Amino acid sequence: MGNPLEITDLVYKKNQKKIITDLNLTLKPGKIVALLGENGAGKTTLMRIISGVAKNYRGTVKVASFAKEADRKAHLSFTDGLTGFANSTKINDIVKFYQILYHDFSLKQFEQLRKFMNLDSDMRLSEMSKGMKEKLVIALTFSRKTDLYLLDEPFSGIDAMARKKIIKSIILWKQEKSTILVSDHFVNEIAAVLDEVVIIKNKTVCMHKSTEAIRADNQSVEEFYESFYQREEDE
Amino acid sequence: MEFKDNIPIYLQIKQYLYRQIITGKLKPGKKIPSVRELAVQLTVNVNTVQRALQQMNFEGILYTKRGEGNFVTEDTTLLEKTKRELIDAELDKFVQSMNSLGVSDEQILKSLTEYLKEERK
Amino acid sequence: MAIFNRYFTVLFRLKTKWISILLIIQTVASFAMSFFNFNNGHVYINRTIFSNFFTLWLTIFVVSAWLFTGIFYLTTCFQNERVSKSQTWRLVPIDDKKLYFDNILSSFGALLFFVILEIICTLILGVVTFTFDSQFHTVIIEMFTDIGRHLQQVDLEIMFNFFGAIMMAILCAFFGYFIISFLNYSSRALLDFLPQALSKAYFRVITVFVIILIAWLAIKANDIGLQIISFPFRFMMGETTGTNDDLALALILMLVINLFFWLLDTILFSKFFEAREGK
Numbered sequence: 099m100g101n102p103l104e105i106t107d108l109v110y111k112k113n114q115k116k117i118i119t120d121l122n123l124t125l126k127p128g129k130i131v132a133l134l135g136e137n138g139a140g141k142t143t144l145m146r147i148i149s150g151v152a153k154n155y156r157g158t159v160k161v162a163s164f165a166k167e168a169d170r171k172a173h174l175s176f177t178d179g180l181t182g183f184a185n186s187t188k189i190n191d192i193v194k195f196y197q198i199l200y201h202d203f204s205l206k207q208f209e210q211l212r213k214f215m216n217l218d219s220d221m222r223l224s225e226m227s228k229g230m231k232e233k234l235v236i237a238l239t240f241s242r243k244t245d246l247y248l249l250d251e252p253f254s255g256i257d258a259m260a261r262k263k264i265i266k267s268i269i270l271w272k273q274e275k276s277t278i279l280v281s282d283h284f285v286n287e288i289a290a291v292l293d294e295v296v297i298i299k300n301k302t303v304c305m306h307k308s309t310e311a312i313r314a315d316n317q318s319v320e321e322f323y324e325s326f327y328q329r330e331e332d333e
Numbered sequence: 334m335e336f337k338d339n340i341p342i343y344l345q346i347k348q349y350l351y352r353q354i355i356t357g358k359l360k361p362g363k364k365i366p367s368v369r370e371l372a373v374q375l376t377v378n379v380n381t382v383q384r385a386l387q388q389m390n391f392e393g394i395l396y397t398k399r400g401e402g403n404f405v406t407e408d409t410t411l412l413e414k415t416k417r418e419l420i421d422a423e424l425d426k427f428v429q430s431m432n433s434l435g436v437s438d439e440q441i442l443k444s445l446t447e448y449l450k451e452e453r454k
Numbered sequence: 455m456a457i458f459n460r461y462f463t464v465l466f467r468l469k470t471k472w473i474s475i476l477l478i479i480q481t482v483a484s485f486a487m488s489f490f491n492f493n494n495g496h497v498y499i500n501r502t503i504f505s506n507f508f509t510l511w512l513t514i515f516v517v518s519a520w521l522f523t524g525i526f527y528l529t530t531c532f533q534n535e536r537v538s539k540s541q542t543w544r545l546v547p548i549d550d551k552k553l554y555f556d557n558i559l560s561s562f563g564a565l566l567f568f569v570i571l572e573i574i575c576t577l578i579l580g581v582v583t584f585t586f587d588s589q590f591h592t593v594i595i596e597m598f599t600d601i602g603r604h605l606q607q608v609d610l611e612i613m614f615n616f617f618g619a620i621m622m623a624i625l626c627a628f629f630g631y632f633i634i635s636f637l638n639y640s641s642r643a644l645l646d647f648l649p650q651a652l653s654k655a656y657f658r659v660i661t662v663f664v665i666i667l668i669a670w671l672a673i674k675a676n677d678i679g680l681q682i683i684s685f686p687f688r689f690m691m692g693e694t695t696g697t698n699d700d701l702a703l704a705l706i707l708m709l710v711i712n713l714f715f716w717l718l719d720t721i722l723f724s725k726f727f728e729a730r731e732g733k
Contacts, residue, residue, distance in 0.1 A: 112646050130378055142731065151544050151729040154647050172547035179732035182542025198460050199546045250733070262376075269372045269379065289338050290377045310341045310381065318338035 100163035102127055102246040102277040103148065108157035110147060117143050119301045121157070125277050127245070130268065130291055133281040134323050135298035141281040144298070145248045149176045162245040172202075174246040175239045180231070185224035189217060189234060200242055208241035211271065215263055229260035236264050240271045247272075249280040253287060265291060289319040297326055342377055346385035349375070354394065354405055355416045362407045365395070457548045458556060465560035466567075469533050473526070473568055477575065480522045484514040506587035512579045519572045526568045527627065530561035531634050538635065538723065539642075541732030550724035558631050558716075565627060618701045625708040629671070632715035637664065639719060643726035667711075 101124055108121040117140050125131055135141050146152035148159055150167030161170040183192055189212075196203045212219060215233040226234065232252055239247060249268075253261050265288060272278060282288065285295065289309065297305040304326060312322045336345050353359045365371075368386065372379045386403055389395040393411055395403045406412065431441050488510040537543045537557050544553070583590050637660075644656055 114649060128380065142733070146541075146728075146731070149545060151541055153724075153726050153728050166549075168547050168549040171545060176545055178542050178545055180542060181730070181732040182537075182540035195464060198464055199457070265376060266373055269376070270369070272379070274379075286338070290336055290342060290375075293378055293380055310343060310384075313339055313341040316339050320338060 100160065101125060102162055103279070104158075104160040104163075105148070106158050108147065108155060108159065110143065110152065110155040112143075116301055118147070118155070121302045123296060123303050123306065125246075125279065125294075127275045127277055129293040130272070130278045130280070131294045131296055132285055132288060132292050133279055133296050133298065134285055135281075135283065136327065137283055139298045140301060141298060142250055145176060145250050145279070145281065148246075148248060149174060173244055174248060175242040175244045176248040177235045177239050177250050177252060180223065180235060180238075183223060185222070187223050189219045189221050192223075192234075192238070193219070196238055196241070202243045203241055204243065205241075207271070208237060211237035211240055211267060214267060214270075229256035232256050233260060233263060236267060240267065243273065243276075245276055247276060247278045249278065251281050251283075253282060253284075261287060284320075285323050286320050292319065295319060295323065297323060299326055336375075336377070342381050343385040343388070346371075346375065346377065346382060347389060350385070350389065351394070351415060351419055354412070355419060359405050361405050361409070361412060363405055364401065365403050365405060367402055457546075458552050461546065461548055461553065461556045462560050462563070465537065465556060466563055468537075469530055469561055469564035470567055472529060473564075473571065476522060476526055476568075477571060480515065480518055481575065484518050485511055487514050506583070506590065508579070508583040509587045509590050512576070512583045515579055516576055519576065523565075523569060523572060527565055527630070530564055531631060534558065534561050534631055534635065535638050538638070538727065539730045541729040544729040551720050554635075554720050554723045558628065558635075561631060562624075562627060615701065618705055621705055622701070622708065625705070625712055628712050629708065629715070632712060632719055633664065633668070635719045635723070636715055639722040639727045642728075643722055646728065647726060 103123065103125040105121060105123045108118055109116070110118040121144070133141050133144070143152060147155050148161065148170070150170050158165060159170065162173040164170050164173055180192065183195075193205070193208060196208075197205060212234075215237055217230065217234055217237065221230075223231070236249070236252055239249065252264055256264075268278060268280075269291060279296075280288065285292075292309045294306065294308050295312070296303055307322075309319050312319055317325075336342050350359070350365070354361075359365050366374065368379055368382050371377075371382045375382070386395060390397055390403070393408065394406050394415055396406055397403055428438070428441060432438075436444065488507060492507050492510055534557050538554075544550075546553070548556070580594075584594060585591075640660055641657065648656065
């Protein structure tokens, strides 16, 4: 089994605009990595390309050595906003969908996560707050056993308690060899759990560094991240 | 437990565990929580906890029993030494910060004695 | 192949979700319509006297079956496109080519299921009418003896016309799915990935092309559709001389067009058509 993620020379254009250019990124097994960048820097797009739902890009994307889209999808778990379900759908029905279509989905694991997140399985999507929905999405994502987990801004717009629950669940349910890539435009709240940060700027990866190496230079991860955007303002 | 984000976290975890051991919250010869338990408790990365424990193993303050986990050493001289080091480190910080305020070593001693007399009545 | 079947099952369940509601609406509506129209036991619709309530109900039910099948067909078209652009459905680890085929096939399966249920409902209502309406009773018995007589004369040509008509109906159903997908995918893919000026030109060409195609098919369908709908009646009348060559040619053409669009849709879907961001 190769690295959970290997991207080489990725280029992606949409509506005539270059969104990603010459992006290279390799993630090693067993890491928690933050994908940082401004809003609109291309974090979501990158995750969608990795998961094979964004099309027509150039370059190669490999997930656990697999390049074909269907194989990639089988070896990664992406936080989907559950938009494919009607608002009246109950958590139970969503779980059934996952159980049938993902062979690596573990109901036992989901039940543990659901209890940890205090979610009622009879609840409908329409009855859930943003924080609850995000917790459900995380629970579903971690109920699969894959090499790579892609969490797309799991902390946006939710309260501190829900955030803590989600961070704790990441620590608790992460398997030793699997790698988590979590995107955010703040880093403060998750800095302590990170192994590495990847910063996206100017449509490509401009920095990939270990958090402890940053701290060894007496810099906080947040300062380090902000310095990249500071420089731009100074120019 | 809140960590400073500009100091390597594994160092802060070590400091935290030293304190736990010296204050007797973790007793000599007893098992300490597992890596994952510590990670959840401190909300930090498992790999970082691992690194801190590895170093403490190397220093001898912890020892590993295969398949059981990490235990606090029963070597009292080592524990004493660790305690002294911790005290020294704190004193170092204190003296440095006093010095930076322009207080000389003699004055520190005097001020401290007076302070203890006044405040601890 | 396992994932193909499992995906089909889930899609089929999604698309048949509204069947029971639709059937209940149809049954109740046709019942209500016959109930309000049926006073004094004499109703004239198109110079036909309905002297029995059940006969009227059956007639309205059968006529509305065409309408409801149409409505159900439209819901499956809508579901096809909803699934295509949904990130939730497209993150499932299945090859896009198989996903597209699964999507279309499950819609057709759901449609078939609906038609079968319609037939069963009609039969149940027919049996009830048969027992309560003596007039209907005799007509049906006459009809069956007629059919029995004609069945003895069934030759290859009639068989061909019969199955050809069914084949045509099936191909038309698929054609609808393919053409809607094509319009949806090509317009989105062009907007996303082609230069603006070029995409506008392409867009016009494709619109014109599709309009011509549909116009041609509408003319054809007029003949063939009539043939399909009138087939059972003509068969009962013993009038079976059909335009055989026409049907064969239309079938082949339709098959080729379907295969062409299937291929085109599959390519567009797997290479260019992105799922919408699901946040």
